[in-house]
Amino acid sequence: MVELRGVHKSFGALEVLRGIDLTVRAGEVTVLLGPSGSGKSTLLRAINHLEKVDRGFVRVDGELIGYRRAGRKLHELPERRILAQRSRIGFVFQNFNLFPHLTVLENVTEAPVSAQGRDRAEVRAAGLALLDRVGLTDFAGQYPRRLSGGQQQRVAIARALALRPALLLFDEPTSALDPELVGEVLDVMRDLARSGTTMVVVTHEIGFAREAADTVVFLDEGRIVEQGPPAQVLDDPREARTRAFLSAVLH
Amino acid sequence: MSELTAAPRTGGDAPAHDPPDADLTIVPSRHPWRRVATAVVAVLAAMAVNALVTNPAWDWPTVGQYLFAPSIVRAVLLTLQLTVLGIVVGFLLGTVLAVMRLSANPLLRSVSWTYIWIFRSVPLILQLLFWYNLALLYRSISFGIPFGPAFFEIGTMDLVSPLTAAVLGLALHQAAYAAEVVRSGFLGVDQGQLEAAAALGIPQWRRFRRIQLPQAMRTIVPTAANELIGLVKGTSVVYIMALSELFYQVQVIYTRTGRVIPMLLVAAVWYLVLTTVLSIGQFYVERYYAKGALRTLPPTPLQRLRATIGGLRARVAS
Known part of the structure; x- marks a missing residue:
């Protein structure tokens, strides 16, 4: 489903990603963990080409993202x-x-409507159904600033789902929320995970990772340190760095 | 009452005389100086009105006589025409310049920078005279392939009439300022908005029109209205090209009749009327673009008036 091969990325002199190889299978939930500055957000943003990579490539559903291959060269696609x-x-x-x-x-x-050229009435009906799914039908006509952070994030999830995506990427979706609002967003995400949506999630919510993830990937200094099922990576980590990070987060 | 509160020592005021807590009334603090200031300002205002009304030198009857004279009304219309053309062309070109200035292409950036540098540096009156005298610089203007053959040629005198020269001068000068106004608006839009639009795959032009521009307008409108009001009065400098806009026209009349002050007043009244209409327009445009930015929109003056009348009625009825 998602395939990253040898992905490198630098910001100036700072090398953020140093050769990432990662495979995400369809219908699975992958959680990226790691200390701040480990490159996990950059990795996520590279998947939909919000961040251009310096080396390596990203494939989603077998299709190269952002490039067209001609022989041994990758040509960047038009916008x-x-x-x-x-x-x-x-x-x-x-x-x-x-x-x-x-x-x-x-x-x-x-x-x-504007990116996929779908019919306005059909999109509207689908949009209302999605708002119902995240429990916000009553707020359809409101402006976002009148909503709480948790409600806003649920709208953002509905907005992402409206494109009927094959893949959903979450960049620390609960980090900007007040603690009592985290639960409602995680509930929606758990619901999505159960329905078989392919998801890649950057988060610090270890509880969510343990419960909903199929694979947990631990990154540090731009490299994947270890990956595996949550029971193994979270409860019985092989690497010292993973253990140090987990004990810092959990205590 | 807490134990910390000391009982008053003077007299024999026992706590028993204090009213129960629920009956306490609030007395707002007095502002004696505020009243003095109000009185002083009221007297000064009365003096000013008195000086305007009672001094016959202002010659209000003549003002009234000329205010709607056909030549004056025509001049007001020309002033309006110059303003509208100047601001529309100015902001269209200004938006292009702002986009160029924000582009990744260094040539576009520096061309835009140079344009703004030149047209902001040279006084407007000088620029107007350049355009007015364009025929002295270039006798004819030809259209064709750059550096190649020309398809047709027009005499500069025929192409650039005094009106065209005035519009050109005002608009090109305005564009330099408009570019910076528009640019500041775009810089104010949160980067995350563009990222979200890009992540959703919204096409570039749609992203500009639907996401960026409406949010930029919140910063652009107040400054743009300033520019517009400035231009209404700025059109008066084209009097040097003998175009019969408002200021030129009142000069023509007072050199003939000798009534200088009342004619200047006529012009002042019209400028006042034009800017008042524009200020009201500004209020509603700003309100429109405040959608979603404010939790509740402020009431319009009309709504406020209705609320006040409603309140008064309720008070009378009770």
């Missing part, structure tokens, strides 16, 4: 093609990034 690829990959941001001047429903229906 239009990249946007089309992105519209099949949902992305949920830490800071929600809802459009403040559009209503909740307009936030959800904007991209399916």
